[in-house]
Amino acid sequence: MAAPTGFLLAPKPLASLDEYIAIGGGKGLSRALTMTSADIIAEVKKAGLRGRGGAGFPTAIKWTTISHSSCPTRYMVCNAAEGEPGTFKDRTMIRRNPYQLIEGIQVAALAINAKKCFIGMKTSFEREYLRLSGAIEEMSARGLIHTPVQIVRGPEDYLLGEERALLEVIEGKEAMPREADNPPYQIGLFTRTMFDVYEPNPTDVNNAETLSNVGHILREGPEWFRSMGTADTPGTMVFTICGDVRTPGVYELPMGTPLRELVEVHGGGTRPGRKVKAIYSGVTNPVITADHLDTPLDFGSMRTIGAGLGSGGYIVYDDSTCMVRVAYRYAEFLWLESCGQCSSCKDGGHTATIHLRKLVEGSGNSVDLAAAIQAAVKAPSGTRCFLPSELANIVPSTADAYRDEFVGHFNRGCQGHAEITVPKIADYDESARNFIYTHGRTTP
Ligand SMILES: Cc1cc2nc3c(=O)[nH]c(=O)nc-3n(C[C@H](O)[C@H](O)[C@H](O)COP(=O)(O)O)c2cc1C
Numbered sequence: 001m002a003a004p005t006g007f008l009l010a011p012k013p014l015a016s017l018d019e020y021i022a023i024g025g026g027k028g029l030s031r032a033l034t035m036t037s038a039d040i041i042a043e044v045k046k047a048g049l050r051g052r053g054g055a056g057f058p059t060a061i062k063w064t065t066i067s068h069s070s071c072p073t074r075y076m077v078c079n080a081a082e083g084e085p086g087t088f089k090d091r092t093m094i095r096r097n098p099y100q101l102i103e104g105i106q107v108a109a110l111a112i113n114a115k116k117c118f119i120g121m122k123t124s125f126e127r128e129y130l131r132l133s134g135a136i137e138e139m140s141a142r143g144l145i146h147t148p149v150q151i152v153r154g155p156e157d158y159l160l161g162e163e164r165a166l167l168e169v170i171e172g173k174e175a176m177p178r179e180a181d182n183p184p185y186q187i188g189l190f191t192r193t194m195f196d197v198y199e200p201n202p203t204d205v206n207n208a209e210t211l212s213n214v215g216h217i218l219r220e221g222p223e224w225f226r227s228m229g230t231a232d233t234p235g236t237m238v239f240t241i242c243g244d245v246r247t248p249g250v251y252e253l254p255m256g257t258p259l260r261e262l263v264e265v266h267g268g269g270t271r272p273g274r275k276v277k278a279i280y281s282g283v284t285n286p287v288i289t290a291d292h293l294d295t296p297l298d299f300g301s302m303r304t305i306g307a308g309l310g311s312g313g314y315i316v317y318d319d320s321t322c323m324v325r326v327a328y329r330y331a332e333f334l335w336l337e338s339c340g341q342c343s344s345c346k347d348g349g350h351t352a353t354i355h356l357r358k359l360v361e362g363s364g365n366s367v368d369l370a371a372a373i374q375a376a377v378k379a380p381s382g383t384r385c386f387l388p389s390e391l392a393n394i395v396p397s398t399a400d401a402y403r404d405e406f407v408g409h410f411n412r413g414c415q416g417h418a419e420i421t422v423p424k425i426a427d428y429d430e431s432a433r434n435f436i437y438t439h440g441r442t443t444p
């Protein structure tokens with residue numbers, strides 16, 4: 001099976017802009033500067049680039065909508081908040097090559113005629129902040145920054161990466177998703193009414209990996225991009241694999257690579273004597289059971305098995321894991337990270353958590369399981385953002401796939417299984433192939 005290949009993950013960190021230029025960096029931007037906005041967008045559309053932040057939304061649709069807006073003030077936002085548990089791809093890319101991200105941001109700004117660009121990231125991402133601010137300085141000195149870029153450092157909250165919360169933080173407010181019927185690419189940053197005229201300031205929010213692809217597409221062309229990956233999802237993805245595998249790490253692979261290859265070849269498989277039991281893509285999508293290991297890693301294929309590609313961060317659990325504990329801890333994480341602006345989200349997370357905890361502790365029965373599932377399913381009604389849908393994805397799918405195990409917990413609790421924590425990745429020691437986790441918030 002193939003070794004990790006690609007173009008987004010430089011084999012070792014680039015030390016300077018000169019090194020980036022020596023491998024063709026900057027050519028995509030030079031080309032974009034000679035093109036119209038419509039032609040840049042047409043190239044990205046032909047390439048079939050889909051967002052790498054979780055939903056796989058076609059990038060060209062956002063850009064086209066913004067470019068057709070009658071509002072002259074537009075903004076470009078790069079989402080580098082990377083808060084999804086089990087994911088460390090954006091930070092790895094930025095550590096190795098911050099220039100490609102800045103180049104992509106500059107091309108995107110040209111495509112939508114943005115007035116200003118922002119990069120949103122967590123305050124704790126110190127190494128990434130230094131890499132990006134250094135790259136911006138070097139590129140400015142060489143005349144490669146045409147639209148100003150500001151880095152905004154926000155709180156540790158999972159919600160910082162939710163696009164409407166990120167806009168709030170850029171405006172100096174808390175990481176709480178704003179209420180809006182329209183997406184940011186229609187109603188964006190710093191909106192106001194001046195002399196009875198409403199200024200919606202459409203704003204493009206794209207994930208850091210999505211944007212890192214853009215300079216390469218402009219330089220090499222859409223056919224080159226489509227020569228990798230699948231018709232559904234062209235290109236590569238930078239995957240993170242962690243949990244119960246022997247070689248956790250970050251690997252760039254063509255879209256369409258079987259999940260099995262990521263887990264067994266790059267991730268090294270489970271420890272001797274153990275088998276894969278369950279896999280989650282972050283805490284966002286329904287569980288993937290071991291019988292789906294041959295599913296290709298692209299948005300469409302993952303949908304066909306009822307799961308999702310997410311942001312390409314896969315958490316593996318082996319057959320020593322208690323799945324009731326997994327459901328409990330994931331529900332608890334989503335409950336505690338919910339900002340509480342929508343009652344069904346906060347209450348649903350809380351209710352699911354307390355009933356699942358009863359099952360783990362031994363005082364729960366079928367009534368608690370039903371209550372947990374119902375609370376999770378109902379959590380997303382009338383809510384502002386996708387967070388409660390994640391609860392509705394995780395809890396029922398896990399209870400359904402491991403039903404006998406849940407039933408076995410009725411009035412008995414968990415019999416000697418290890419505690420589960422939600423693997424938020426704080427750092428990655430590449431030489432030791434070791435992730436450093438800061439586990440999600442938990443209740444006592
Ligand atoms: C709770 C929550 C957390 C999110 N966190 C991130 C994140 O850390 N990084 C990211 O790029 N997208 C995140 N997203 C998705 C963003 O809202 C948005 O869809 C994405 O940045 C769009 O970029 P793309 O089209 O390039 O994928 C999150 C969504 C939710 C609901």
Ligand code: SF4
Nearest residue numbers: 340341342345383385
């Ligand atoms: S759905 Fe949940 S996390 Fe999202 S805004 Fe409402 S309460 Fe906050």
